[in-house]
Amino acid sequence: MSDEVEDRRPLSRRIADELRKEIEDGRHAPGAKLPSQRKLAERFGAVRNTVDEALKILAQEGLVIAEHGRGVFVRVKQPLIRLGSDRYSPKYRESGLSPFLVECAKQGKVGKFEVLGIERIKPDKELAEQLKVSDKTKSVVRRENVFYADADPVYRVTTWIPWSIAQGTGLLQPEVPHQYGIHGIFEDKGHVMTRINDEITARMPTPDEVSYLNLSPGVPVIEVMHTSIDQDGEPYEVTRFVMRADMNGLSYNVPVE
Amino acid sequence: MSDEVEDRRPLSRRIADELRKEIEDGRHAPGAKLPSQRKLAERFGAVRNTVDEALKILAQEGLVIAEHGRGVFVRVKQPLIRLGSDRYSPKYRESGLSPFLVECAKQGKVGKFEVLGIERIKPDKELAEQLKVSDKTKSVVRRENVFYADADPVYRVTTWIPWSIAQGTGLLQPEVPHQYGIHGIFEDKGHVMTRINDEITARMPTPDEVSYLNLSPGVPVIEVMHTSIDQDGEPYEVTRFVMRADMNGLSYNVPVE
DNA sequence: TGACTCAACTGGCTTAAGCCAGTTCTACTG
DNA sequence: CAGTAGAACTGGCTTAAGCCAGTTGAGTCA
Incomplete structure (x- = not known):
């Protein structure tokens, strides 16, 4: 048989x-x-x-x-929040709407974010190299945020800014004192975002990430290491996104060079 | 105590x-x-x-x-093979080296790929819409490949091409009859890759993927849905990459528009 | 020397039984 | 009728015991 x-x-x-x-x-x-x-x-x-x-x-x-x-x-598949390659586009800065909030609104959700902490720190070697600052002094400011869609934590964002740029800008305060947000400040300081470099990986979350992103088993995270590059080809800001893969996707619509 | x-x-x-x-x-x-x-x-x-x-x-x-x-x-962390946003750049086509082979060589590995199958099929609705073809007839060619670094399967690639483009080009044969590869054929047919659109997600592999990518537990996959767009803004080819996340990363270095 | 056998290890998986901790709903109580 | 105690469900986790299947290396035999 x-x-x-x-x-x-x-x-x-x-x-x-x-x-x-x-x-x-x-x-x-x-x-x-x-x-x-x-x-x-x-x-x-x-x-x-x-x-x-x-x-x-x-x-x-x-x-x-x-x-x-x-x-x-x-499990019910969540619609994905798509973080696009155009997320830093000037068009958003003028409308005052962040791509994240737009995506949330599309899904009938309320997006919000929280500042977890701001610190002036000594960068590790790799970061110092990327930002071209010293790794011997407290040469960068680190800002830590969480983003929520309704009550769900969606991603955690860490931004590192050279102290030489952050100095005197109020970037040590939770409230960013600029109508166009943090990138408005960079522009005032003479750094116009001309290119971005995003390095993308995926992996299983650490126990820490499981607890602060409220992850269920079987949900990987996507990690994006983002570098902003100015008109002179110089990097001036690094941001790491840790996103839960069941609620997030990325989208790059870009020219072939 | x-x-x-x-x-x-x-x-x-x-x-x-x-x-x-x-x-x-x-x-x-x-x-x-x-x-x-x-x-x-x-x-x-x-x-x-x-x-x-x-x-x-x-x-x-x-x-x-x-x-x-x-x-x-x-577990020993594998160095990542980075698939870049420049992987379709003309600079590679002229040198004859694919970005994948270059990355493998960097790591002292031998890259190779295999054609798993080629078929003329009826597309599903979503794909038909993306490629702007009919979903009633066998309007696309699907090519299926696996890429290896040494003996390790690294990613699986599926490419869909409208029959209107593939017709008479030899794209139904395993060996692509063009010195600049498949994209050379597209150019001859009047489609110059001008933009790409990559939609990126991560998730746990299906049992199928576990077996054909030889995945160990705790390794997610990255899925990239890539669309090539020509000089008229028209999509003419869709490719899906399923990559093991422990050996692959993505890298987008792109202008802000 | 070289091939082979086998004991002693390794993890893989299952049965069996039981306690614990959330959830839900019913039936009783005031 | 509102509130609540509790039974009867749910999954979570652990102990206990054992068989099975790869791997390795020591010892034996031709």
Whole structure:
């Protein structure tokens, strides 16, 4: 009998595969509750532990999410917030709307951000090199923000600015004293953003990131290391974005040079 | 006593935290073998199952990798292959070197790629819309490739080309009959790449992707949906890259418009 | 010397049983 | 009727025990 082929793969994987197929077929709709672990165990002729294992696999894949005391649910895909390559475009600065707020509004969400901390620090070697400052003195200002869409933390942003630029600008205060925001200040200081360099990677979050971005299992983070370059080809600001991949995407619409 | 504070977090997480700290402190060097599960169980006063659980957490974070029969090892970070925004720049086409091969060579690796399949297919609705072709007929050619660095599969690439462009060009053959590659053909056909649009997301791999990219647990994938746009602002080719995040990064150095 | 066997290790996975902690709803109480 | 106690559910995690399957190296045999 073809039933007898003896699948040598672990039972927990086979259960996960079966459930995955059912979810992809739509037999369990997004948001729907799966049968309880105890019921699934009975159905598959396995012990609850093994079903738990199978569900963990699906959770890691980002397909389901378990809620303690309530059940296991098929994860609902969030629409992505798209951070675009045009996010620094002058057109936004004049309208007064940040691309982030626009994206949130599109989804009927309220975007906001919080300042977590501002500090004048000694940069590490790599950063010092990027910004062409000394790594022996407190030569940069670091600003730390979190962005929210409604109540969900969406990304964490760290900005480093050479002290030579930040000095006397009020960039040590939480409230940025310029109508065009932080980049308005840079322009006043003679740095017009001419190019950007974004280095993009993805990875699993650290435990820290899990807690401050409120991440569920199976959600990677996208890390963007952004450098602003002025009219002289000189970098004058570095920003790191750590974004939850289930709510964010990037979009680069750029000329071929 | 401060020992008595009673950490209420699960034992497996506490063990994972402890081991993570040791790894980050360098007490276990990259590539080093951790003590066996049975020894760790003894050390932490837990049962082997619980240690296994803790190690799975670290594996999911991409910190360690278990090898059946051999032991658990601290993962060695791979240098990243950087796919740049300039990867379509004419400068590469003339030198005959693809950015991918250059990056591999930098790392002393041999890059190569394989054609997995070529087919003339009916596009799905979304793709048809992007390429402005009909979704009722076999209006696109799909080419499927895998790229390797030495023996490691690094990314999988799927390219869709409107049949109206591919027709009569030999794009249905594995060997691209043009000295400047596939993009040379497009130029001959009157489509000069003027802009690109890359949509970037990250997520956990599907089981399929795990097997064909040979992924270990805790490695996300980066997905890039790339559209080439010609001198008239018209899209004429769509490519999807699925890249393993532990070996790949992206880099966009672009003007602010 | 070289090929092979096998013991002693490694992680992988499952069963079995149980306690704990959230959630939900029902039925009772004031 | 409002409020609440509690049963009956949910998943989370641990212990305990064992079999299985890769790996490695020591020792044996031809």
